[in-house]
Amino acid sequence: MNSGVSQNFIRIPKATFRAHIVDGLRNAILSGEIPPGAQVIESSLAAQFGVSRGPLREAMRQLIDEGLLVTVPYTGTHVVDLSVSDVREIYSMRVNLEIFAFEQVWSRRDQSFHEGLRARHAALTRCIDAEDDVASIDAELQLHGFVYEATGHQILLKTWESIRGRLQLYWAAHHRAHGIRGPRREGHDSYVENALGDDFEAMRTEIKNHMARGGEQTEEFLLGSESNTATQSDLAAGGSK
Amino acid sequence: MNSGVSQNFIRIPKATFRAHIVDGLRNAILSGEIPPGAQVIESSLAAQFGVSRGPLREAMRQLIDEGLLVTVPYTGTHVVDLSVSDVREIYSMRVNLEIFAFEQVWSRRDQSFHEGLRARHAALTRCIDAEDDVASIDAELQLHGFVYEATGHQILLKTWESIRGRLQLYWAAHHRAHGIRGPRREGHDSYVENALGDDFEAMRTEIKNHMARGGEQTEEFLLGSESNTATQSDLAAGGSK
DNA sequence: CTGTGATTGATTGTTGACAATCGATCACCA
DNA sequence: TGGTGATCGATTGTCAACAATCAATCACAG
Numbered sequence: 001m002n003s004g005v006s007q008n009f010i011r012i013p014k015a016t017f018r019a020h021i022v023d024g025l026r027n028a029i030l031s032g033e034i035p036p037g038a039q040v041i042e043s044s045l046a047a048q049f050g051v052s053r054g055p056l057r058e059a060m061r062q063l064i065d066e067g068l069l070v071t072v073p074y075t076g077t078h079v080v081d082l083s084v085s086d087v088r089e090i091y092s093m094r095v096n097l098e099i100f101a102f103e104q105v106w107s108r109r110d111q112s113f114h115e116g117l118r119a120r121h122a123a124l125t126r127c128i129d130a131e132d133d134v135a136s137i138d139a140e141l142q143l144h145g146f147v148y149e150a151t152g153h154q155i156l157l158k159t160w161e162s163i164r165g166r167l168q169l170y171w172a173a174h175h176r177a178h179g180i181r182g183p184r185r186e187g188h189d190s191y192v193e194n195a196l197g198d199d200f201e202a203m204r205t206e207i208k209n210h211m212a213r214g215g216e217q218t219e220e221f222l223l224g225s226e227s228n229t230a231t232q233s234d235l236a237a238g239g240s241k
Numbered sequence: 242m243n244s245g246v247s248q249n250f251i252r253i254p255k256a257t258f259r260a261h262i263v264d265g266l267r268n269a270i271l272s273g274e275i276p277p278g279a280q281v282i283e284s285s286l287a288a289q290f291g292v293s294r295g296p297l298r299e300a301m302r303q304l305i306d307e308g309l310l311v312t313v314p315y316t317g318t319h320v321v322d323l324s325v326s327d328v329r330e331i332y333s334m335r336v337n338l339e340i341f342a343f344e345q346v347w348s349r350r351d352q353s354f355h356e357g358l359r360a361r362h363a364a365l366t367r368c369i370d371a372e373d374d375v376a377s378i379d380a381e382l383q384l385h386g387f388v389y390e391a392t393g394h395q396i397l398l399k400t401w402e403s404i405r406g407r408l409q410l411y412w413a414a415h416h417r418a419h420g421i422r423g424p425r426r427e428g429h430d431s432y433v434e435n436a437l438g439d440d441f442e443a444m445r446t447e448i449k450n451h452m453a454r455g456g457e458q459t460e461e462f463l464l465g466s467e468s469n470t471a472t473q474s475d476l477a478a479g480g481s482k
Numbered sequence: 483c484t485g486t487g488a489t490t491g492a493t494t495g496t497t498g499a500c501a502a503t504c505g506a507t508c509a510c511c512a
Numbered sequence: 513t514g515g516t517g518a519t520c521g522a523t524t525g526t527c528a529a530c531a532a533t534c535a536a537t538c539a540c541a542g
Contacts (some may be wrong), residue, residue: 016314016525042494052527054295057494058302065306073257074494074533089396092345098338159400171337257495285526293497298524315503315524486541492542502525511516 017051021059024049029068029169031080036081036173040069052195066165082170090163090170095211097160098144099204104199113150114196120146121192125185133182137171140183187213197221258292262300265290270309270320270410277322277414281310292331307406323411331404331411336402336452339385340445347441355437361387362433366426374423378412381424388436428454438477 025045028034046056060077065068071077084088105113124139141164148160174180187210194206266286267277287297301318301340303311323331346354365380382405389401415421428451435447 018525039493041492043492052528053494054528058299059297061302062306065303070509072534075535076493086395089394092394093341093396093400096337096341096344100334103337104333135465153330153332153333154327154405159334162400162403164394259495282522284522295496295498295526302533312524313504316505317523483537484542487539489536489538491534491536493532493534495530497530498528500525500527502523504521504523506519508519509517512514 017055018058018062021049021051021056022062023138024058024062026028026033026066026068026165030061030172031140032172032176034079035194036079036169038079040077040079042077066162068165068169080169082166082167083171086166089210090167093163094167095162097156098207098211101147101151101156101160102195102200102203102207104153104156105147108150108152109196115193116146116150117143121188124183124188128183128185133175134172136182137168137175140188141168143188165241248433258296259299259303262290262292262297263303265308266300267304267309267406270304271406273413273417275320276321279320280408281318281320283318309406309410316338321407321410323407323414327407328411331408332452334404335408336449338397338404339388339448339452342388342392342394342397342401343429343436343441343444343448345394345397346388349391349393350437357387357391358384358433358436362429365424365429369424374416375413377423378409378416381429382409384429 034040040060042053042057042060045060046053049056060069060071064071064077068080069077070080085146120143121138124136124143127136127139145160149159151157171182175182189205191210194203197203244423275281279302283294283298287294287300290297294324301310301312305312307319309321310318311321361380361384365384368376368380386401386405389398390399412423416423432447432451435444438444
């Protein structure tokens with residue numbers, strides 16, 4: 001189609017404000033700069049980002065779809081504060097999605113899959129050994145995200161991304177609030193070994209165990225303290241249950 | 242709170258334009274009033290709905306997130322035109338989600354679940370017997386949607402809703418284009434029997450078969466004609482793969 | 483002191499106009 | 513004739529002002 005230019009170009013890093021603001025705002029939320037439960041005011045943020053309320057409003061709407069913000073018409077918008085049941089749902093969904101992901105990718109695991117997985121595992125291990133919890137969380141998300149990308153399944157990948165934000169928000173928030181340690185080494189070694197092995201059923205149980213470990217750890221803290229901060233998120237869910 | 246009025250109210254019949262427009266626009270797309278591939282112009286629709294471009298823009302952005310529209314900055318917005326691989330992904334994801342849904346609901350199936358499922362099955366059967374294909378499609382979506390709602394799993398339900406639109410778009414579009422008949426009776430009888438039975442594994446295979454039937458039928462038409470209309474949707478996916 | 487109704491400040495919803503960008507068309511030149 | 517660059521209409525992106533709504537406050541009657 002086009003003349004034979006040298007390299008394949010990046011697909012349009014289009015300079016649209018909204019995309020840039022989404023990243024910035026999401027980062028501010030996930031980093032805890034804007035903590036869970038805090039109110040987010042359009043006009044303030046607009047001034048802070050140096051743009052009008054229009055683009056910022058659309059960016060916020062996207063983060064609402066991602067489950068990071070909740071809004072009540074004419075009243076206000078807040079950073080989501082996950083409830084116990086929300087976290088349970090996230091973990092059960094993760095187990096399901098990840099097993100499905102391996103089901104999809106299992107027969108397609110090639111050299112680059114092996115290398116990619118091991119590289120991310122190594123990166124995660126380095127972060128853990130350096131006791132950099134923030135980087136560890138990010139590295140773990142990278143590790144799991146790599147599997148979803150490897151499936152080539154767009155809808156699956158998008159679904160993973162739709163819960164990844166909330167998972168990250170939860171990890172980061174409770175890490176800061178309760179001093180929970182980041183990911184540990186042991187769990188991921190067996191995870192990767194099984195992921196690259198030949199026994200799919202073993203991988204299935206590995207995923208369930210892997211997630212269960214994380215789930216237990218977090219539920220302890222949730223139930224230990226009385227931090228059943230379900231108010232905002234329940235309001236947001238549409239008033240069910 | 243309020244004086245003792247008669248009935249319990251619906252949660253917020255809030256008069257926000259955007260919500261109303263989303264429904265109207267989505268309906269226009271799913272009904273085929275705006276066919277796949279057609280361009281959607283903000284200013285035109287704004288005039289048609291009698292509102293400004295602001296709210297309409299946000300409504301469109303939501304339909305973009307739902308996968309019904311695709312947009313290119315400064316250029317235009319079109320109704321999505323699903324590719325073969327898109328349909329394959331939708332069906333494989335459906336199988337996974339629905340098995341997970343029954344996994345979640347299996348031990349909680351009570352009287353109201355039985356009645357609700359049978360009621361929707363009866364409604365679907367009536368629509369099929371009446372040879373009302375449009376109503377049949379809707380009734381089938383209601384039947385499956387009931388299962389997702391019964392799980393009480395908010396994230397799962399939201400995920401189902403995120404692919405339901407595209408599924409409906411696909412069914413409706415190819416029903417009109419190729420004259421494919423709507424849902425048939427046979428498939429759903431065994432589906433419901435298994436859903437209310439005691440054998441979970443039987444239900445698992447039932448789901449796979451149920452979806453496989455639908456998948457085959459549609460793939461025939463997709464591959465039979467050269468309608469690999471992947472252009473728009475591939476562009477939209479963000480240029481991956 | 484208690485409950486009720488008006489007031490007010492804050493925040494989001496909505497609007498119309500203006501700016502930036504894209505794609506196609508068309509003139510022009512080698 | 514083929515290709516290159518400018519022009520133009522169409523469409524989306526952005527902005528600042530205005531309207532609608534809500535939640536808290538406060539005065540006031542019982």
